[in-house]
Amino acid sequence: HTEENIENLVIGSGYGGAVAALRLTQADKKVVMLEMGLNWEKEEGKYKPFSDLITPKNNSTWLNKATQAPMMNIARFNKKFTGVLDRMDFENIKVYAGRGVGGGSLVNGGMAVQPKKAYFQEIFPDLNVDQFWDTYFPLAQKELDVNEISDEYYEQTPYYKFARVGESEAHHAGFEIVRVPNVYSFEYMKKEEAGEVPKSALAKEVIYGNNHGKQSLEKTYLKKALETGLLNIQDLHRVDYIKKTEKGYTVYVDLIDTAGLVIAKKTIHCQKLFLNGGSVGTTKLLLASMHKGKMKNFDKSVGSHWGNNGNVMTGRNMVNTLFNRVENESTESNYSTGTGSKQSTIPVSGIDHWEDKKHAFFAEISPLPMGMEVYTALYLVINKVPVPGRISFDPSINDIRIHWEEKNFKHTVDNAKYFIKKMNKANGGTPSGLLWKGGYGPDICYHPLGGAVLGKTTDLYGRVKGYEHLYITDGALVPASIGVNPFLTITAIAEYCMEEIIKSDFQEE
Ligand code: FAD
Numbered sequence: 001h002t003e004e005n006i007e008n009l010v011i012g013s014g015y016g017g018a019v020a021a022l023r024l025t026q027a028d029k030k031v032v033m034l035e036m037g038l039n040w041e042k043e044e045g046k047y048k049p050f051s052d053l054i055t056p057k058n059n060s061t062w063l064n065k066a067t068q069a070p071m072m073n074i075a076r077f078n079k080k081f082t083g084v085l086d087r088m089d090f091e092n093i094k095v096y097a098g099r100g101v102g103g104g105s106l107v108n109g110g111m112a113v114q115p116k117k118a119y120f121q122e123i124f125p126d127l128n129v130d131q132f133w134d135t136y137f138p139l140a141q142k143e144l145d146v147n148e149i150s151d152e153y154y155e156q157t158p159y160y161k162f163a164r165v166g167e168s169e170a171h172h173a174g175f176e177i178v179r180v181p182n183v184y185s186f187e188y189m190k191k192e193e194a195g196e197v198p199k200s201a202l203a204k205e206v207i208y209g210n211n212h213g214k215q216s217l218e219k220t221y222l223k224k225a226l227e228t229g230l231l232n233i234q235d236l237h238r239v240d241y242i243k244k245t246e247k248g249y250t251v252y253v254d255l256i257d258t259a260g261l262v263i264a265k266k267t268i269h270c271q272k273l274f275l276n277g278g279s280v281g282t283t284k285l286l287l288a289s290m291h292k293g294k295m296k297n298f299d300k301s302v303g304s305h306w307g308n309n310g311n312v313m314t315g316r317n318m319v320n321t322l323f324n325r326v327e328n329e330s331t332e333s334n335y336s337t338g339t340g341s342k343q344s345t346i347p348v349s350g351i352d353h354w355e356d357k358k359h360a361f362f363a364e365i366s367p368l369p370m371g372m373e374v375y376t377a378l379y380l381v382i383n384k385v386p387v388p389g390r391i392s393f394d395p396s397i398n399d400i401r402i403h404w405e406e407k408n409f410k411h412t413v414d415n416a417k418y419f420i421k422k423m424n425k426a427n428g429g430t431p432s433g434l435l436w437k438g439g440y441g442p443d444i445c446y447h448p449l450g451g452a453v454l455g456k457t458t459d460l461y462g463r464v465k466g467y468e469h470l471y472i473t474d475g476a477l478v479p480a481s482i483g484v485n486p487f488l489t490i491t492a493i494a495e496y497c498m499e500e501i502i503k504s505d506f507q508e509e
Contacts, residue, residue, distance in 0.1 A: 001265045006032050009251060009270035011239050011285065014103020015487050016474025017276035018221035019494035022143075024274075025228040027502045032268070033231060034253060036238035037062070037099030038082050040106070040209070041218060047258070050084060050209025053345070054371055060208035062086035062099045063260040069207055070313055070444055071368065071378070071435065082236065082258045084209045088280060090402040092409075093308060093389075095280055095445040096207075101233055103278060104487065105216035107207050108446075109347050110183040111364065112146040113484035116354055119384075120489070123479060126455050132492060140491035141181075143224075145215035148179065149186045149348050157193060159202055161340035163349040166365035166377055169321075173426035175351045175419075180364070183220075184346045188213040204369045206345035214346075237266070239285060242273065243293035248469060249273045252293075272469040272505070275452075275476075279306065280391070282476040283451030284400045286464075287393035297466030301456040303391040306402065307480025308409070309447030310361070310383025312416040315368075315435050318375045321428035339377055343369035351379075353419070354483060360384055361415045362484050376432050380446065381419060383412040385480040391451050409442040416440050447486050452476035454493065462497035469505065473497045 008024055010017045013035040024031045040048055051060040056067050058077035061084075067075045068087040085107050088095045098107035114137055121129045154160050167177045184201055191197040192213070200212040210216070225231045240252045248271040255264040275282045286302050289295045318338055344367060351363040366378040389404040417440070423429060431439035454460060454477040462477060464470040473494040475486060482489050 001267070003267045003269070004032075005269045006030070007270065008032070008272045008274070009034070009249075009268060010274040010276060011251070012103060012276035012278060012281060012474065013101045013217070013222065013233065014098070014105065014276060014278055014474060015217065015490045016278075016472070016494045017103065017274065018217045018225070019491060020274045020276060020471070020473050020498055021231050022221045022225040023495070023498040023502055025225045025230040027506060028230070029506065030230050031225070031232070032270075033233045034237040034239055034251075035101050035233060035235050036256070037084070037101065037235065038258070039101040039233060039235035040084070041101070042235070048209075049211045050205060052204040053206070053208065053369060054204055056208055059083045060085060068094075070441060080259055082256070082260060085207055090404065093402055093404040093443050093445050095308075095402070095448050097278055097280065097448070101222065101235055102217040105183075106209050108487065109206060109345070109364075109366075109485070110214055111347055111485040112141065112144060112181045112183055112488045113350070115482050115484050115489055119354070119483045123482060124454065126460055127496075132496065136492035136496045137488065139495050140488055143220055144183050144488070144491060145185075145220055146181045146183055146488070147186055148181045153186065153190055154179075154348065157344075158340060158342045159193065159344040160348065162343050162367050162377070163347070163365050165339055167349050169377070169423055169427045170351045170365075173422045175353055175422070178350045178352045180348055180350050182346055182348060183215045184210070184213050185215060189344065189346070201344045201346045202342070204345060204371065239277070241285065241288040241292045242295070243289065244295055244467060245269065247271060272471070274471045274473065275464075276472070276474040279448035279451050279475040279478075280400070280402075282472055282474055283391045284393075286452055286457070287391065287400060291393050291395055295467070299457050299465040301453060303393075303451055304388065305453045305456065305479035306389045306391050306448070306450040307385035308404070308445035309449050309481045309483075309486060310381070310385050310409075310412045311442075311445055311447055312381045312383070312409075312412045313378070313435070313441035313444045314381060314416045314420055314439055315376050315378040315432040316420060316423060316429035317432040318377055318429050320430060338373045338375045339368065341371065341373045343367040345369055351419075359415045359418045361419065363419060364485065376435075377429070379419070381412065381416045382447070382484060383415055383481065384483065386411070388450065388480040413440050413442050416442075449475050449478040449482065449486060450480045453479045461500040462494075463501070463505075471497070471501060
């Protein structure tokens, strides 16, 4: 058991944590960052390479003897390992999250989507939207290295046949199509296809980590922060709970090994504390600290306004679309059906149906790179969450519960059904046997949001109400849904909060 005294502690190394670390170190503050997952870069990448989708090793999966990704074949392992993709199972919802230095950026599809301005304003009525559009979104895009696929490459590569077919079908069904920016380098991808560099997106790597090409946080924010010499990242450090002390906070940490066993305990005393464990991680820390650390001053909103960004995974079997296509004379599908045996793992297209009052949704045209033609079109549909769920702490299991019921997600399934019905009517297609019973997965959550919402659990800059020098700048601040893939928004909000926190709360030093 060891004890440490430090000034600034950041818990979690995803988007919220990485922005906090960069802006603090750039302001000349020393920072310690704790991350429960592995530092995948340490010891020359000893635990890499990351696994592809088809042949996952145990570094694909967080402390489980089998992979847990949706749709993919299940692989089994002899030993549990602190792998990169976690799935937290609750009663009606399974929440996925990245584990390791870089958090979700290690496993996500890299889609860097700016939300609808009007919806952002609806979700955050107290924020100055123009300031976000002029300053914080462009800043986040720049720091995250966001880029766009060129039309020229998109139109000709076999690896985006799935997206071109998806766009042409959506167009034919009367939907609006948008091209979506990404943090995966499309210059790198072109070189992959030309055989000039090792393949990653074109070699079925994504949710178990990309070995190349993706500008995840350890290559952007965290790299810059480390270059200041003021950031110290400690991996395999899992925070249990926190307590308020006279001068700041005491943080109780379990040090784990790569099998997930607790090998030591650490107590860290800090003056300023930044909680950035992601929506579920941060909310869990707040609730655990309320119960175990006797922190009773939190606002009563802690745990509320939680949602899955209205995520529903759905798809269509396309075998019967060939004949329709010939009739419809839609592009390229005259000659072949299906989505292609070669598929990039990086999504670049979306269907924007947000303005429809009755069925507002945004659907990502997702790849399903199985290495062969599977005649399946896959979509991640994103919806509003008018009735948010809630996270609570249950002392009898010493863990959280997520309250997520039909009233929270029924409309998301209705929207997905409406979407699929229109697509099938225009293009052919039937429910996919590869997917869930009925073809809809509303129990999936790639985009957990909320639990410690901006302006409710915190003030308008992420300062936790009821406590001094306790901050949150991650996805927990966003109430339940933002209408598009969320990390660009999370990064922009973190930038906005950190600017004010550094300006006002570090003055006395
Ligand atoms: P996270 O990125 O989750 O970071 C939290 C970090 O804190 C983690 O590293 C975690 O291990 C650590 N942590 C948590 N609790 C503790 C603790 N108690 N002690 C120590 N460390 C702790 N979003 C998009 O915008 N575009 C996409 O294309 C996209 N694709 C996705 C695909 C997948 C498969 C998944 C799972 C997510 C995807 N997302 C995508 C969502 C996006 O990754 C998340 O919204 C984002 O990572 C959330 O950022 P965050 O900072 O809130 O938390």
